[in-house]
Amino acid sequence: MIVGEGMKKIGFLSFGHWSPSPHSQTRSASDALLQSIDLAVAAEEIGVDGAYFRVHHFARQLASPFPLLAAVGARTSRIEIGTGVIDMRYENPLYMTEDAGSADLIAGGRLQLGISRGSPEQVVDGFRHFGYVPAEGSDHAALARDHAALFLRLLEGEGFAEPNPRPMFPNPPGLLRLEPHSPGLRERIWWGAGTRATAEWTAQQGMNLMSSTLLTEDTGVPFHQLQAEQIQRFRDAWKEAGHAREPRVSVSRSIFPILSDADRAYFGHDTHSQDQVGRLEGGLARFGKSYAGEPDRLVAELAEDEAVAAADTLLLTIPNQLGVDYNVHVLDSVLRHLAPELGWR
Template sequence: MWAQTLNEVIDMTKKIGFLSFGFWQQNNSMVTSAQQAYEESVDLAVEAEKLGMDGAWYRVHHFADQIGTPYPLMAAVGAKTSKIEIGTGLVDMRYENPFMMAENVMSTDVLTQSRVELGVGRGSPEQVKDGWQYFGYDYSEEEIKEIARQRTLKFLELLKGEPFAEPNPQPMFPQAPGLRRLEPFSPTLHKRIWWGAGSQATAVWAAQQGMNLQSSTLVNYESNEPFHVQQAKQLQVYKAAWKQAGHDFEPRTLVTRSIMPIVNDQDAKLFAQGTQTNDEVGYLAYHQNPTIFGKMFVGEPDQLIKELAEDQAIQEADTVLITVPSTLGVAYNVHLLSSIMNDIAPALGWR
């Protein structure tokens, strides 16, 4: 009854997806190789679709024992599923050539029947120093911040499909006269690009550029308020900026949460102790300003329902991603996601 009363005031219906880092490691892991990590990433998407989940999303990091370039994985997920959204959280624009990236992601979108939801951003600290330099970009950390945004804007421009390339007067294949664009072209993909924002200012910028908003389990520490309140304000300023910009489609907003229901002895053994059950403030490498990390939600379903119902950022967002402990294997993660979908989501009005 309490949840129903809340839903009369706030529409809590959500798209629900999982977010996997796709780790593999030799010790203390059920996933010990890259091949297994990629195969199980596909398998989990298949099972998530059977559970009625809306999205399979994957974190992207370079020089790490986890998922790197996402496009082959996204295409493989598309080949084994039929409905589920296939997203990234997020592609690091410090490493990307916007022309090659646009061609790769449009090809992937065609193969997946327009199910790509591509999250992009400046990225987080990586495993190596100035890793983009190994990809051919000789810029400092300070320079790359603005360059990442410039590349994003070029990428968005290319997705609009306006011809720009001068045709060869003697092409290998016959073609119509006029300038050329990148192919294959995906006409709606530009509406399914997300910016990973860490602050209110970057959220406003994303809205101005016509990108959906992706907000993770950490944001810049911009007030003394709890994490979920600061994140909710980020989503609110984004929505206001979007409305002011006057784009011709409705935006989407996304938050990520670590939710670990305790429903059996194995869950308790894995998560009941030693987890981050409070917000934490700290510093990321190269960041001058502090960052606040959102807590993990750990407990029995009834307890989690009460805590999640008070999360103001979840109330603001239309999509919630559940981070999964990918090193525990597909079977355990299906168990975890099933509990969330069956025991928690309906009680909160997400379904």
């Protein structure tokens, strides 16, 4: 057995795509939502630790996450339920606090909310259509951070609103907070960081670190080494900030063990995948490779992935349009054939 860096939580990350294509098993928004719930239930049954969903606006993908999170919470009992990530440029932090508190209480305290500035969207400045405009002299990244800062404060549950002296219903004493309040949710907020500097800022804010298969910078080293440096900088900044609790760190990977002809047909072309460097929003970005191949080969390759070794949580990106059954097969293949050999489980 190849011994890794310790036990890991293993979850899936779905973008929730749908397409009317005859090649898609997910042809409508209804399919995407209902299949997401079914996949979370099935994933819990085979021992997966987390069900995470991407949020995109103006796209044929999952968008407003809280109805879905609440539904998954009501149908499951153990699995962590999260996002990766909610674009805070589009969010009303007060309404989001109520939604998050409600969904977390339904799930019994299992929410793990990934938030961030988000990625390039389908439309130009889509957040403006939602009624949010950066302050004069500011920009959309600052808008996301401002919304996040208010959201984090509200999750603390401190009263801030003056009560009506003649309320319809009796109030508790003092200033009022938003309800329902879910204790502990503030410690289960993650920031999706695309750079090393943003990871340090994340630690200073007391949020967990969520790092995907994309970093919006490049130093010439392999992706996994750059991401491992990002993780170390996060942990150093966390320690320097003096937070009392231990933080969590997740990384995303596309991992496809090839065990059948169907696996080979779908992912055989990824067996020689490599990092890619390109330009994104005017700057260099490095994209991590996919892992596809026979289990023995993947065990050897993943044992060399420094960022996966450094993280406590691994999110497996899934091809949701291939249907629930096939995605359960992919997840089960990782749990059965890779995780034990790598010391993750």
